[in-house]
Amino acid sequence: MPLQQSEVLYTAVATAENGRDGRVATDDGKLDVVVNPPREMGGNGAGTNPEQLFAAGYSACFQGALGVVARQEGADVSGSTVTAKVGIGRNDDGFGVIVEISAQIPAVDAATARFLVEKAHQVCPYSKATRGDVTVTLA
Template sequence: MKVLYTAEATVQGGRDGKAQSSDGHLAVNLSVPKEMGGPGGEGTNPEQLFAAGYAACFQSALMLTARRQKLDASASTVTAKTSIGPIGEGGFGLEVELHVFIPDMDQETGEKMVELAHQVCPYSNATRGNIPVRLYFEEQPLAIH
């Protein structure tokens, strides 16, 4: 692989710590969600960061593949749901759902665009065969909370 860019971030304190990128553009407090026995609070967590990264990357791949098909997906939304849970022998695993909405696109074309984006997206390529990733083409966008 010819490297185009390398992101660098440092964490101190694990899931109850702080994370910062080397360029200072990302600086977040981390906290364990209540659902995992933590206090919750104002910090984010690795699963939220993964979901945001995957959704952003997938939407960029979607827009690229749509342009290649002479279609417009610039008004699309991608919602990634990253789940964590035990996988046995003390380990934990992840699974992801990607919910994609593209305005004014029929189901068949939308599902084709989602599959094409899944072949291009670096997150999809990294997770393929490693964790379950389920793809959904939605007729309506999922609500932003």
């Protein structure tokens, strides 16, 4: 079910100047970065890029979802890490992204880790937002 405006707890606001070759900043000043296309896409690679920002946000959000799921299941995810790899490339519609999420959860066995990651993927807001439009694999 889609989130309704009346249910919003927090809204992040960021403004970009000059798209992929400029600057992006949040209204509170906590994030203010130069963005440049990566060398692989013909840019100078001097700044960060939207895919890195998306990967950072997705991995942090997924780690949070993993923590929620672990508490519900009584599992220990202390010392865990979540890595998001975000790729961009051409598709039939112009460009698209693909995501690979991997989690290292040292305190549980492989089967439990897989269960927790799959369950986190069902509740993570980023996973929900991309479902159906972005290929997301769980490694």
